[in-house]
Amino acid sequence: MEGLSVADAQRCILETIRQLGSEEVPLQQALGRTLAEDVQANRDQPPYDVSAMDGYALRSADVTQSPTVLKVIADIKAGDLPTCTVQAGQCARIMTGAPVPQGADAVIRVEDTQALTADTVQINVPVKPRNDIRDRGESMRCGATILPRGTELTPGAVGLLAMVKRAQVAVYRRPRVAILSTGDELEGLDEPFDANKIPDANSYALMAQVQALGIEPVLLGIARDRPEHLREMLQRGLQFDALLVSGGTSVGVHDFVRPTLEQLGVQMKFWGVAMKPGHPMAFGTAPLTWVFGLPGNPVSSMVCFEQFVAPALRCMSGLPRLYRRTLNARLAHAIKHRPGRSEFVRVTLRQEGDTYIATSTGAQGSGILSSMAHAEGLLIIPAASNGFAAGDTALVQLLDGTAFQSSPAGE
Ligand code: AMP
Ligand code: MG
Secondary structure, eight states, X not given: OOOBOHHHHHHHHHHHOOOOOEEEEEGGGOTTOBBOSOEEOSSOBSSSOEESSSEEEEOGGGGSSSSEEEEEEEEEOTTOOOOOBOOTTEEEEEOTTOBOOXXXXXXXXXXXXXXXXXXXXXXXXXXXXXXXXXXXXXXXXXXXXXXOTTOBOOHHHHHHHHHTTOSEEEEEOOOOEEEEEEOTTEEOTTSOOOTTSEEOOHXXXXXXXXXXXXXXXXXXXXXXXXXXXXXXXXXXXXXXXXXXXXXXXXXXXXXXXXHHHHXXXXXXXXXXXXXXXXXXXXXEEOSSOEEEEEOSSHHHHHHHIIIIIHHHHHHHTTOSOOEEOEEEEEESSOEEOOTTSEEEEEEEEEEETTEEEEEEOSOOOTTOTHHHHTOSEEEEEOTTOOEEOTTOEEEEEEOSSXXXXXXXXXX
């Protein structure tokens, strides 16, 4: 049995995931979070008609012919509240952002004028009504919803929140994530060097993948392949919103993860996905925790993280777009594939004209972490494919960390 398809496994996971509750954060910490409330404008912006240019506020009817000479009756800066009224034959010197005075219906930019004396100016071109005036409420209207619940807070959205004076905003809580590695053969980063051991790369690669989503995970360390030790460590992990446990998920005699999780009351939803790398991917739910059983091979665990864990963590965070952004790329070389499992080939991308060209990062073994370290994207070979020829077009999932889309790859 090859296991579930990638799409079915994603659906199975996301069907069980709920967004977490909300919390208030200071605006300074809101970047990348998801709004948990609708935010309304608390004022008209701009609060009155303002000049879009440094120039002169005038009556357009006075300057239908050019050149025309007008008398300058006032000097208006941004922040001033002018009291003058511009009468026929008059104008006011005005700065960008300053309120347009009574009587004036247009602004001419200074470049199209010539000062004659201290209080007369020649207008060199005709001006249409409303020229270079930004209307009151043009950028927002008091009471209008400017950011709906579910908005991902980009720098622009943070700016908008400042504009409506939101020093605190309600955002969805970020998941608390625990990471556990398993295996007697593993050597921790802080343990003495032993050439016969396998360095624990997964804890840190997964940590970085979680951090790339803006979440600070907790590393639980390494559980040894002994049921009691594994049980104790897994129990600790079940206090978190999400537990990522790598290794020990296959069917070897020392792969105790599954039976131990089940003893701890985790309800396993699936075990095995028809993908390469990443076949021994598993998922289950506990009362407090979503549990991801990731393959031990470092590349497999990272690829599975991208397909299953990242969308789930984003969903918990209330984000609307769950999946890595994809683009079409042309293959620089042929890629062999036997129908059966979806395959994720680590590639680099370069642009030629308006086409992206994908090149494999080299040997693609599931333990060869350098293939991932140099990758800019994951090229997707659909399960039914017979492989690609050089020049064929294929879908590539970007790994750049910030770009997400709402539909899964290939849908
Ligand atoms: P397992 O699923 O436990 O049989 O592990 C599959 C392969 O991945 C084995 O070669 C393990 O040594 C390796 N592996 C498991 N966990 C890690 C880890 N945390 N870091 C690096 N390699 C690992
Ligand atoms: Mg193991």
